[in-house]
Amino acid sequence: xxxxxxxxxxxxxxxxxxxxxxxxxxxxxxxxxxxxxxxxxxxxxxxxxxxxxxxxxxxxxxxxxxxxxxxxxxxxxxxxxxxxxxxxxxxxxxxxxxxxxxxxxxxxxxxxxxxxxxxxxxxxxxxxxxxxxxxxxxxxxxxxxxxxxxxxxxxxxxxxxxxxxxxxxxxxxxxxxxxxxxxxxxxxxxxxxxxxxxxxxxxxxxxxxxxxxxxxxxxxxxxxxxxxxxxxxxxxxxxxxxxxxxxxxxxxxxxxxxxxxxxxxxxxxxxxxxxxxxxxxxxxxxxxxxxxxxxxxxxxxxxxxxxxxxxxxxxxxxxxxxxxxxxxxxxxxxxxxxxxxxxxxxxxxxxxxxxxxxxxxxxxxxxxxxxxxxxxxxxxxxxxxxxxxxxxxxxxxxxxxxxxxxxxxxxxxxxxxxxxxxxxxxxxxxxxxxxxxxxxxxxxxxxxxxxxxxxxxxxxxxxxxxxxxxxxxxxxxxxxxxxxxxxxxxxxxxxxxxxxxxxxxxxxxxxxxxxxxxxxxxxxxxxxxxxxxxxxxxxxxxxxxxxxxxxxxxxxxxxxxxxxxxxxxxxxxxxxxxxxxxxxxxxxxxxxxxxxxxxxxxxxxxxxxxxxxxxxxxxxxxxxxxxxxxxxxxxxxxxxxxxxxxxxxxxxxxxxxxxxxxxxxxxxxxxxxxxxxxxxxxxxx
Ligand SMILES: [Zn+2]
Numbered sequence: 001x002x003x004x005x006x007x008x009x010x011x012x013x014x015x016x017x018x019x020x021x022x023x024x025x026x027x028x029x030x031x032x033x034x035x036x037x038x039x040x041x042x043x044x045x046x047x048x049x050x051x052x053x054x055x056x057x058x059x060x061x062x063x064x065x066x067x068x069x070x071x072x073x074x075x076x077x078x079x080x081x082x083x084x085x086x087x088x089x090x091x092x093x094x095x096x097x098x099x100x101x102x103x104x105x106x107x108x109x110x111x112x113x114x115x116x117x118x119x120x121x122x123x124x125x126x127x128x129x130x131x132x133x134x135x136x137x138x139x140x141x142x143x144x145x146x147x148x149x150x151x152x153x154x155x156x157x158x159x160x161x162x163x164x165x166x167x168x169x170x171x172x173x174x175x176x177x178x179x180x181x182x183x184x185x186x187x188x189x190x191x192x193x194x195x196x197x198x199x200x201x202x203x204x205x206x207x208x209x210x211x212x213x214x215x216x217x218x219x220x221x222x223x224x225x226x227x228x229x230x231x232x233x234x235x236x237x238x239x240x241x242x243x244x245x246x247x248x249x250x251x252x253x254x255x256x257x258x259x260x261x262x263x264x265x266x267x268x269x270x271x272x273x274x275x276x277x278x279x280x281x282x283x284x285x286x287x288x289x290x291x292x293x294x295x296x297x298x299x300x301x302x303x304x305x306x307x308x309x310x311x312x313x314x315x316x317x318x319x320x321x322x323x324x325x326x327x328x329x330x331x332x333x334x335x336x337x338x339x340x341x342x343x344x345x346x347x348x349x350x351x352x353x354x355x356x357x358x359x360x361x362x363x364x365x366x367x368x369x370x371x372x373x374x375x376x377x378x379x380x381x382x383x384x385x386x387x388x389x390x391x392x393x394x395x396x397x398x399x400x401x402x403x404x405x406x407x408x409x410x411x412x413x414x415x416x417x418x419x420x421x422x423x424x425x426x427x428x429x430x431x432x433x434x435x436x437x438x439x440x441x442x443x444x445x446x447x448x449x450x451x452x453x454x455x456x457x458x459x460x461x462x463x464x465x466x467x468x469x470x471x472x473x474x475x476x477x478x479x480x481x482x483x484x485x486x487x488x489x490x491x492x493x494x495x496x497x498x499x500x501x502x503x504x505x506x507x508x509x510x511x512x513x514x515x516x517x518x519x520x521x522x523x524x525x526x527x528x529x530x531x532x533x534x535x536x537x538x539x540x541x542x543x544x545x546x547x548x549x550x551x552x553x554x555x556x557x558x559x560x561x562x563x564x565x566x567x568x569x570x571x572x573x574x575x576x577x578x579x580x581x582x583x584x585x586x587x588x589x590x591x592x593x594x595x596x597x598x599x600x601x602x603x604x605x606x607x608x609x610x611x612x613x614x615x616x617x618x619x620x621x622x623x624x625x626x627x628x629x630x631x632x633x634x635x636x637x638x639x640x641x642x643x644x645x646x647x648x649x650x651x652x653x654x655x656x657x658x659x660x661x662x663x664x665x666x667x668x669x670x671x672x673x674x675x676x677x678x679x680x681x682x683x684x685x
Contacts, residue, residue, distance in 0.1 A: 009070040013042040016200035025065025032381050033374050034064040035294040036131040039120035047107050054078040058120045060111025074113040080104040081121045094167035118170025125196035127203035132192040132292050134381055135214035138388025140187050141291040143396040149187045152217040162189040162398050190291055190398040222391030227279035233309035234358040235278040245360050247494040248314045253355045254501030255551030256325045257365040260349035262427030264453050265501025266372035269361030276383045277358040290382040291397035293406045298378040301403050303354035304328050310359020328352050339404035345413040354379050367427045369453050369475040423451030424662040429500040431455040433483050434510030436463030437613035442650035443507055443657050455496045457481035483510045483536030493543040504555035506544035508537035513619045517571045526574045533578035554597025556661040559586050563606035567682040590670030599669040603656045606676035607638030608648050643678025
């Protein structure tokens with residue numbers, strides 16, 4: 001055995017390790033997302049010789065304990081891994097030891113062994129947990145961490161001074177065990193905990209026991225809630241006022257986080273966040289930054305804290321955020337310049353990832369929705385740690401130089417370089433109207449595939465939610481929207497602001513069609529078509545432009561117009577005139593919004609029958625009758641009169657939208673792409 005994953009998963013020690021890891025990783029009090037690792041040592045037959053071999057099975061690089069499977073385990077020949085001590089003693093830097101783990105693999109394949117591998121390999125016992133529980137990091141990040149560890153655990157748990165995870169920390173742990181054979185675990189200063197046992201059950205029970213002991217210690221010894229008195233003028237705004245403030249500030253805050261590259265926002269106003277922001281201690285603690293190594297890889301070295309009371313006006317907040325953003329960027333560049341050396345990776349952008357607004361809540365950012373949410377979860381971990389540490393003594397994270405060594409660690413940089421290139425629309429947030437079916441749906445699907453978060457807006461709210469669910473609810477949102485109604489459009493954009501921080505890509509696609517001879521066209525027909533097509537796209541473009549201008553990072557507005565905007569066909573005056581209105585909005589807005597970096601372009605489709613929302617019911621009948629064909633043959637009829645003789649499908653229109661917004665046409669605005677298989681009478685000139 002040994003190499004067969006199925007058989008390996010059935011091996012009792014491995015099965016127990018996976019189950020223990022999943023249980024521990026499921027509880028955020030035990031360890032943060034993708035933080036910590038677990039291991040087991042066992043004897044397996046060498047796949048080649050059959051010789052019994054001591055094997056270290058340890059969570060590989062990058063995985064999450066809560067969802068780990070056997071595929072997430074790195075398997076190493078334990079004796080060969082321990083033999084690396086001689087390599088290190090011979091002068092190889094501990095960062096370069098990581099490359100030697102490849103030579104210690106037990107069998108081929110599996111994830112890359114993580115930098116924490118020696119923390120497990122040098123512990124004598126077979127079962128080892130390394131976790132980042134908030135309660136124990138509170139002790140680990142307190143100013144008198146060593147004394148507090150002794151008071152909390154006696155001789156049961158030791159204490160090791162801060163050392164960046166790696167080979168030397170593994171050796172320090174082994175030496176600690178030799179000095180203190182009775183200890184069952186250690187607190188790692190400024191980082192987390194480790195513990196060990198002879199069985200998997202005992203190790204899991206010990207982890208939970210040590211965490212519970214720390215929680216009891218904090219409850220018994222902690223004074224007050226750790227954050228001092230609440231400042232009434234910094235406490236949470238009433239719910240409705242807070243929601244309105246979120247809608248106003250979100251695009252501004254997202255613009256701050258996106259100066260260097262587009263970022264998706266995540267927002268929370270959980271009580272733990274609002275209470276922290278209301279406290280006297282918040283400005284001082286925010287400036288100290290986060291502590292656990294995992295934390296500042298996710299949250300950057302420190303957050304941007306808005307130093308204004310909740311009672312300040314939106315204008316005051318926006319003005320101050322702008323000043324603080326400038327200071328943050330300067331400060332971050334100084335931090336980089338102070339600690340970087342010739343070997344350091346290039347600076348990865350100077351914008352904050354966490355933005356704190358007293359009375360309102362916390363925004364966190366990332367290139368995609370999950371990364372943004374997880375960054376926020378990590379800052380909540382940091383809040384819990386700071387509260388605990390402050391209630392015991394005072395919070396003292398590792399110093400900035402050490403933080404820099406983690407944030408710009410060459411090993412982390414190598415991981416980043418191995419990632420596939422970012423998709424074209426990563427970090428972008430799109431809102432597509434009429435996206436529950438047809439062209440809108442195909443567009444929403446393609447934009448999501450290209451990496452955008454997508455707000456699926458449609459008159460049919462259930463349909464919108466269904467499409468959003470198919471795209472994935474982490475990265476999309478379904479909103480019932482009547483584009484002809486001002487309040488409904490504003491609500492859709494407010495929802496986009498609350499969820500993702502605002503929109504930088506809007507697609508005006510919603511519409512319907514109805515045709516009749518001039519003499520039979522009613523005022524109601526005329527008004528309805530103009531309300532949805534002309535007024536609807538005006539309202540959507542206005543709301544989109546307001547968010548884009550507030551963010552200050554540009555954006556795209558795309559109109560799905562129609563061949564009929566330029567082609568004069570019979571019995572179609574209301575629809576085609578409203579489409580011509582849309583077509584001229586494209587030119588007008590391109591001219592007006594260019595100074596804000598907002599590009600406004602259009603697609604003129606024609607003859608899209610299949611999958612189309614508008615080609616259902618009476619319009620299909622009317623058009624089929626107009627051309628004297630059966631309804632089911634209408635698509636083919638349209639194809640037959642084109643130059644290319646090809647039917648136009650929703651995905652062909654979506655592809656044109658993707659070309660307009662994907663970055664290749666970054667110097668193009670006020671432009672219209674026909675997607676009609678070639679209709680000479682509708683050529684643009
Ligand atoms: Zn760790």
